Amino acid sequence: MDEDQFNFFKGLVETTGPSGYEAEAQSLWRSRLEGVVDSMETDSLGNCMATLNNSGKPSVLLDAHIDEIGFIVRYIDDDGFVYFAAIGGFDPSTLPGNRVRIVGRRGPVLGVVGRKAVHLMEADDRKKAPDIKDLWIDVGARGREEAESLLAVGDAGGRANGLERMHGDFVTANSLDDRAGSYVIAEVMRAVANGGLRACVQAGSSTQEEIGLRGARVTAYHSNADIGIAVDVTSTADIPHGSKTDIGDLRVGAGPILARGPNTNPRVFERLVNAASSEGAPFQVEADATGTGTNQNVMYIARSGMATGLLSIPTRYLHSSSEVLCLADVDATVAVLSRFLRDLDETVDLTP
Structure with a gap:
């Protein structure tokens, strides 16, 4: 990953965009592919679709979801504290003290998730995980009127932990799920746009995955592709108390993870291994x-069926404020998927 690529990756990861509110992140993704792809469109759900070699065969849909977990403003009290509902799956115990960014009417608003300080809790309360309904966001407002000059019910936001480098090529941030995948499919399109592509390739930056795989239902139907490759992140067993017997011996830094099972077309899996x-x-x-x-x-049951595969980037501490992955795994995912696409031609047989 060179400096230009890292800056794009960092920009994607640090842009706030929970499910249903992905417009700013999508704008950044689109700008990365402008002048590179043959066409680009955005639908009413906010999904973005970029296409190369529209007349090629077979047709391939690359998918990654650009939304992140987040929250929506539900109520502002007389003191200016903001109460919220979760967008996507949170572990509430990871929320208190988190810095958050809300996309407000005047622009981004920084806040902090509040909870009663441990010094003031009863002994039994200290042992319990908090309920989201008992948490609030402090934006520094002195009352309801001041808070409402910045925010409105229905505004949304997410965690605001920036991307930080760790030791070696490890990085941490709060929205690697799945901005890492969005980065991959954009960079793959840039890599294969230089020529030699025989397949038609569509990259779908899909929305609202965290609340029910919604965007991809639409892009998969619209695409009607022969082959579909989803790019996402997945948990690993290389942490204390991680269970290899439950999920397999999956590790950060050991390369992308290829899924194998009923959802994955065996011929697509073989071609990914070969790539x-x-x-x-x-x-x-x-x-x-x-x-x-x-x-x-x-994707695999869209219309008359799609021959699908799944490439996952190994990631620790998913849906927390500090997810962790290895940039070498991201680079390898780009390389594998680019080679997979270049090797396709109209004679490919995907029959199991």
């Missing part, structure tokens, strides 16, 4: 017995 081998890229295999919980779940 990784051809590129000399490390990879891991994850067994998914019933489904993956990703956009692949809706």
